[in-house]
Amino acid sequence: MRIGASATTRINTRAYERGLRRALGGMSDDVKRAVERTRIDVQNEARRRAPVDTGRLRSSIVSRSEGSGRTVGYVVGTNVNYAAAVEYGTAPHVIKPKNKKALYWPGARHPVAQVNHPGTRAQPFMRPAVELAETFFRANLSQVRAGRGRR
Structure with missing residues (x-):
């Protein structure tokens, strides 16, 4: 697949995981959920910011998860050749x-x-969305933790 523009974000989750493990023990599933929600938020933000003429660029912005175990991440990108x-x-x-x-x-x-x-x-459209990744992650982690406490 030819990528016109893409961005990869890596979030250092070690500090978050350490604090979560201390507080509640083994919370890496919460971190993974927060990263997954962040992937969707960055994808949606890139789509929201993409200029629209025909809508082809906006609709081509997709994301996928990467990694496993203690290393999780995602890629957000497009295969439209004029995206760059x-x-x-x-x-x-x-x-x-x-x-x-x-x-x-x-x-x-x-x-x-x-x-x-x-x-x-x-x-x-892509760079501003990626720049918000850490903000999205912090908010998503707080929501995941708050949801865990209500169960």
Whole structure:
């Protein structure tokens, strides 16, 4: 699978696990649940921030869990080939025809040999979502711990 833009987040859960084990003993399942909820939160935040023209980019943002045992994590990404250009923008560049002698599009006055594209501004959607991962994790861990106490 070709990835247009993706982000991997690793959260250092050792300090959280130590405190949880001291307080309640063997709470790594709670940490795993908090990481899983964080994965979904980061994915949803990236989708929320993704600019929408056709909706293809937004709907392509997916995530998956990684790791096992004491190492858990996730990957959030997209396989849309233009995602990186949206995330980081593009510099001014020249567009030339690949298979023909000239470029033409509906509304053009005449075919042209090349087009000087001014570039596009960055519209970050993945990086801001990843930057919120720790905030999401802390909130999710608190919710998981609070839910555990109510059982």
